Amino acid sequence: MEDSNRGHSNSSSLQRFAPNGNVTGPVRTRWTPKAEQILILESIFNSGVVNPTKDETATIRRLLEQLGPVGDANVFYWFQNRRSRSRRRQRQLQASLVADPRAAGVAQQVGGGVQSSSASSSSSSAANVMLMDDSAQYLFSVSRMGLMESTQSPVVRSSDVSQLHHQPGTVTVFIDGVLNEVPSGPKDLRAMFGQDVLLVHSSGELLPVNEHGILVQSLQMGRKAYLE
Amino acid sequence: MEDSNRGHSNSSSLQRFAPNGNVTGPVRTRWTPKAEQILILESIFNSGVVNPTKDETATIRRLLEQLGPVGDANVFYWFQNRRSRSRRRQRQLQASLVADPRAAGVAQQVGGGVQSSSASSSSSSAANVMLMDDSAQYLFSVSRMGLMESTQSPVVRSSDVSQLHHQPGTVTVFIDGVLNEVPSGPKDLRAMFGQDVLLVHSSGELLPVNEHGILVQSLQMGRKAYLE
DNA sequence: GCAAATTAATGATTTATTCAAG
DNA sequence: CTTGAATAAATCATTAATTTGC
DSSP: OTTTTOOOSOOSSSOOSOOOSOOSOSSOOOOOOOHHHHHHHHHHHHTTOSSOOHHHHHHHHHHHHTTSOOOHHHHHHHHHHHHHHHHHHHHHHHHHHHHOGGGHHHHHHHHOHHHHHSSSSSOOOOEEEEEEOTTOOEEEEEEEOSSSOOOOOOSBOOOOGGGTTOOTTEEEEEETTEEEEEEOSOOOHHHHHOTTEEEEETTSOBOOBOTTSOBSSOOSSSOOOSOO | OTTTTOOOSOOSSSOOSOSOSOOSOSSOOOOOOOHHHHHHHHHHHHTTOSSOOHHHHHHHHHHHHTTSOOOHHHHHHHHHHHHHHHHHHHHHHHHHHHHOGGGHHHHHHHTOHHHHHSTTSSOOOOEEEEEEOTTOOEEEEEEEOSSSOOOOOOSBOOOOGGGTTOOTTEEEEEETTEEEEEEOSOOOHHHHHOTTEEEEETTSOBOOBOTTSOBSSOOSSSOOOSOO
């Protein structure tokens, strides 16, 4: 009975979940997750939670709800599809490899490869960082421009979603989709994330920072987990 | 005097360094760093070493040489330019901010912002990981395909380039341009980097891994710092 | 540049398989 | 051996991206 909490009780056909967060009308629309929601989902998946329990699903849903309407079912489906498609890619890759070892080059292309993805190209994609307070409330995000997408890794990593609420005195940080936990309090953003870090509030506003990348004014929403 | 070893004795104009690693001919061509070399340089810069000493420069040059011809001068110039351009961006940003606070939105767009950069878009850029052995020799790189560029953060971080050679029993890892150090030995790549991680040798070949993302065969070049 | 047409991604459903309890 | 829960695999359907013709 070690598998206690697992089991959604409605895996397959009949949807016993609430239909959809949207209340707009009878036209059944499917959930379109926000980029940040996907960021979180990917984070969780990549931190090892590939098949969350019912409880974990609810926790994740609550987390995602900070960013927009979403139901447990959406979260459940997302992980189901993510697992499935991850496995399929894995199989296809494996197949193409045994078929012809030289096909590896092709497979590499699929993955983006070392070449195009990193720097030297002029594409200026940004690292994404989301900062949350102790209760996993969404606070704001950090976007760093520059030649390449790279970040410093904060200290501790939380690989357990169910612990999202715990660890008082720390903030949970998503960096490029990876869950991290750092001690709360003022931080030198530039030291942590590089020279040209930007603080972007979830509203889209840029937050003014001083020469260390430290917030000049305190935050409006949530409790101030980040500098005062 | 905490700034002991600093000072190149030729910071500005005259290049006292050896001209250029290339020996192709009299047509003086400028150094075109490989993507991986830029990855390393950005890593180092972002880990805080924005103005390496002469010794550090040489260390970095030796490191970069694993990937292609490069001289101390190239490294020196790169950091000089990097600092300069970082400062300029910083000024421009600051200027646009004081000019009109609402210009922040624009500045965010420049940085890529939360929206476009992450998942949901079809662009499949990959996370870059480079693994090195104890003597900072380049071994191979890891490229991860998938929806977004995100990685797990290994345990310890080396923020000091001059320590690249030290720390026996560990491997230095670049993840998305961030220097990391992890204890050497076999590792569960999938556990560390997610489900669909690929091992890509610097030659471009895909390296066969087992279901845990662990190398099936030992590496050819360098000493085996990663599984046997 | 714009908007219809096409294609690619991906959320949601359905069907098949696995495995443990009785 | 049967049953039911839980997943995995396959499929359907809608949304977002991209292309194409004006």
